[in-house]
Amino acid sequence: MGTALAALGVLAFSGTFPATAFALRGFDPYFVAVGRAAVAAFAAGACLLAARAPLLPPRAHLRAYIAIALGVVFGFPLFSGLALAAGASVSHAAVVVGLLPAATAVTAVLRAGERPRPLFWVASAAGAAAVTAFTLVRGGGRPSAADLLMLAALVCAAVGYTEGGRLARHTPGWRVISYALVIAAPVTVPLAVVLGSVVPHRVTADALAGFAYVSLVSMFLGFVPWYAGLARGGIARAGQTQLLQPLLALVLAWWLLAERLDLITLAGALAVLVCVALTQRAR
Structure with missing residues (x-):
């Protein structure tokens, strides 16, 4: 059950890079990074209120939730968005981020x-x-x-995944990501309002669709089964499902963005896949 839940989360995350590429067609990368977290914070807060759960996490785990917020609410969206805005293709980013399962495993080991x-x-x-x-x-x-920006995003995601997986052992996965989003809201919401008013945008249907996906799916809904899967199946075992993410992202880049998949890209993805599979097996 844990592996299946984690795989569902990976399926949701696989669309993040293509959706970000669409969002960047109309929005500033800083606005995309902060705005997606702000929108997700409202969704998370609404879910907490509907479940009559506290809006803030226990103080004993506050440091862990701050680490999650810095890793997956701020760090990964910002650095990966800037990498795509700087010229990295979705397929290129997918190969680099293919080391994420190994980085997550290293963080879990530590x-x-x-x-x-x-x-x-x-x-x-x-x-x-x-x-x-x-x-x-x-x-x-x-x-x-x-x-370099993608490597920074990779480290941030590894920290956020590991801390979230640990907390999800005793807290439902949807509450883990909800708390991380809510404690970040005092920063993300005002910044999103300011950036939305001062940064020029070119709003199009594909840009809005991409922004909606990274806000509601990549930033919130995808973490619900992902953290639950890590908690039930173990960070090492359930984390193996991340091996599918680079390959799924490559297929989506080819299908949605018409990116050409050359032999170098495919060879790089395959090499990372084999190496990360060995790290998971060695654990």
Whole structure:
């Protein structure tokens, strides 16, 4: 059951990069990053009120919720959006973020105090080397600014996933992400209002659809089954479903954005897939 729930979350997250690309056609990347969190905060608050649950998390876990907010409410949306705005294609970003399962596993190891076998570290290093080689080939011998932004997004997501998975062991997954969104609302809502009024926009149907998806699905609804799956199936085991995310994102980039999938991109995705699979197996 845990793996199935996590897979449902991965399916929702796989549309994040294509939807962000659509949203950026009409909106500023900073507005997309902050605005999606602000919209999701209202949805989360409404759900908490409807369930008659407290609007704020227990003080004992406040630091963990702040870490989730910094990781997946602020960090990942901002850095990934800026990477796409800086010129990274959706397929390119999907390959780089393919290291996310391994990064999440490393974070879980550090937080849980586990001691994996040497194969775990060898495979993690090989995956990092594969992504580095891919970015260097694409960047003509050096990583681009978009690559560095994607790596920052990857680290932020790994921290947010791990902390959320830990909290979801004793708190329903939908409340975990709801609390993270609500405690971030005093920052995201005013910033979204200011950016919405001062930054020029070119509102189109596809931009609105993309913004709606990243706000309600990527930022809120996708985390409900994802955190529940991590809690029930374990961060290591259920996290293996993330292996599907880069491949699904590549297919969506080809289908929705007509991006060409060349051999270098497919080879990079496959290399990361194999390395991350070995890290999960080694755990």
